[in-house]
Amino acid sequence: MSQAHSREFPLSDGEFDEIRALVREHTGIALAPSKRELVYGRLVRRLRRLKLGTFRDYIGLLERGGSAELDEFTNAMTTNLTSFFREPHHFDYLQRTVLPALETRNAATRRLRVWCAGCSTGEEAYSVAMVLAEAGARFAGWDVRVLATDLDSQVLAAAEAGEYGAERLARLTPAARERWFTPTSPARSVVRPELRSLVAFRRLNLVRDWPFQGPFDVILCRNVVIYFDRQTQSQLFARMAAYQRTGDHLFVGHSESLFRLCDRYELIGKTIYRRLE
Ligand SMILES: C[S@@+](CC[C@H](N)C(=O)[O-])C[C@H]1O[C@@H](n2cnc3c(N)ncnc32)[C@H](O)[C@@H]1O
Structure with missing residues (x-):
């Protein structure tokens, strides 16, 4: 053992490696050896809750394939940081450049689809929905939908509920708060049905x-593939390319890139890609 884990539950090197392999298998997330404390901190709560004595018992439970605990395990291993209009240049670009172009390109089908892959607690999807709703007149009578997906059942439940505390809503302009949210208490507000109905969480x-x-x-x-290894990133972007047509857009996180990973897209702006032929 590299460290004597004189803690409530010892975690051996071998057990830590087995947990990393399980995380990789079930989520694609590649945990670096340096994430040992993070893993310990997040899983120790599960051991206590389940009244298990050791990490070996916990690994055994996961390996026997108890799906309920596998869900808790994957929920515990994901990192869900997000906010409304995070990386705001994407929303500006969507509003100013992408939507006007789609108004022309999709005029025949009158259909518009956005996918938020790794939507966490919903702020990203509702930010997209606000941009779409505010372009409303342009797309009157169109079939406009945002698909928002995540692996983590807990964050998805929060996204579905669409109720946020004042500190999260502080990222919005007073006009956006007023227009798209209804107060449920002095410190919390819920997304209005007009906006909610644009988004399907899955x-x-x-x-x-x-x-x-x-x-x-x-x-x-x-801010999703940052947790995956390069091979998983490359496979994921290739699959996404198959779900898009020439000229469609892909936005990635501020520290992410398709460079030497996927040649199906061209970089056209800061972390903004366009699907090639
Ligand atoms: C840091 S959050 C990013 C949220 C949002 N996209 C943003 O940029 O603000 C990453 C999200 O990816 C999700 N995630 C991680 N691995 C996933 C997987 N294999 N499938 C689907 N979602 C995954 C996590 O549950 C988490 O909610």
Whole structure:
């Protein structure tokens, strides 16, 4: 053992490696050896809750395939940081450049689809929905939908509820808060039905099958692949390319890139890609 874990539950090197392998298998997330404390901190709560004595018992439970605990395990291993209008240049670009172009390109089908892949607690999808709703007149009578997916059932439940505390809503302009949210208490507000109805939240593991067809005019996959290894990233972007048409857009997170990973897209702006032929 590299460290004497004189803690409530010892975690051996071998057990830590087995947990990393399970995380990788079930989520695609590649945990670096340096994440030991993070893993310990997040899983120790599960051991206590389940009244298990050791990490070996916990690994045994996961390996026996108890799906309920596998869900808790994957929920515990994901990192869900997000906010309204995070990386705001994407929303400006969507509003100023992408939507006017789609108004022309999709005029025959009058259909517009956006996919938020790894939507966490919903702020990203509702930010997209606000941009779409505010362009409303342009798309009157169109079939406009945002598909928002995540692996983590807990964050999805929060996204579905669409109720946020004042500190999260502080990222919005007073006009947007007023227009798109209804107070439920002095410190909390819920998204209004007009906005809520634009978004469909679904549970989806990006490293498993995708039970939908697309195509998606815009995909936002932001601050998700940063947790995957390069091979998984490359496979994921190749699959996304198959769900888009020439000229469709893909937005990635501020520290992410398709460079030497996927040649199906060209970089056209800061973390903004366009699907090639
Ligand atoms: C840091 S959040 C990013 C949220 C949002 N896209 C943003 O940029 O603000 C990453 C999200 O990816 C999700 N995630 C991680 N692995 C996933 C997988 N294999 N399939 C689907 N979602 C996954 C996590 O549950 C988490 O909610």
